Amino acid sequence: MAHPQAPQLPPLRPPLPESQRDLPGSRGEHLLQCAYGTQDRARRFYRDQVLDRLNDEMIVFVGRMEMAFVGTADAAGECDTTFRAGPPGFLHVLDDRRIAYPEYRGNGVLASLGNISENPHVALLMIDFVRDLIGLHVNGRAGIVDDAELRAERPQLPQEFERGRIPERWVVVHVEEAYVHCRKHIPRLQPVARNREWGTDDARRKGGDYFGVRADQGATR
Template sequence: MPKHSGEQMLQEKYNTSKRAAAFYNNQMLDCLNPTMKEFISNQEMVFISTSDRHGHCDSSFRAGSPGFVRVVNNSTVMYPEYRGNGVMASMGNITENPHIGLMFIDFFESRVGLHVNGKAYICENKELDTLNLPKEDILDIEIKEGKRAERWVVIEVEEAFIHCSKHIPLLEKKDKSKKVQSTGGDFFKVKQSKIDSKMKS
């Protein structure tokens, strides 16, 4: 059953309680089953959502080689934090509010999504042994990640459920080596917008 009173209130208001109950009973788990674990291990991307202590939200995107999000066990997953823009928005939120939502979507084959919600914390590389990972997993991390993973975000799973394929597009992978027009790190011309704003003021 839902943990959020808002869900229950709107289910009653819009008369969807019966459908929702069927979903909770048939589609939602409080851990990962083998099919979910295999699905995660095949994904190259995940969308993440976090918020700070005041509820101000942030969404972000993480990507890597297939299986970069690692399944530790039925109730724990972890993903690497690579070098980025240095803002630390998502991890900053996690230090204030551990609740996190992960959204895996297979755009290329099944067109199915998997929601994984839970509580997160930051784990430094030197602390990985606290997760009691098998030696072969530690070795695999060292081989595949090298020094790219600056640290890890570990998620204790509380909810896992499907996102149906109805409106998920089927995409085709393209060769990333082909050159495309780019304006570097300021694609949206923010710097110029700030200059223009100062000139107008």
């Protein structure tokens, strides 16, 4: 006769020292700072570099970015990272505590939006690879807003960002942390003219099956 399996108890979590409480960041990073002896360096960084809003320099930086990396996770913590790009201003600063970026018709999977609908925590990473070789992290909570709804609040939103397409909806990120990503290992890149296939559903021409997954799937069926 099989014995019922004993319930799995969560691991004990050591208490944080008083000096590590009420700091930005996660409990896990604070515990590891204690374990690895980096508390003083971390506290200097929190004090000197971490804001709960965007300052004027950050707002200017966001406004000239042409790309961003977006990290999300679902309710179970399964992660997804995606890439968003557009002309300067596609990351639209609504105010010093809100950034909005557009969502267009895509492959229909809606991975990032699906995660946000379950778990609003989102991380943005913007990097200037060309001029200043510096990055900006923005962490916060996001919501999904229809284009018409956001445009009613902000009539000055651009009507289009690329090739006549207008956003179907927007992700509005409410800033909780904003801090620098240092330039030490950021490579310098040189912009070149882009030749892309627009207005086509041909997977090969637009790079949709670049890795040959469709062929692999067909071989296994």
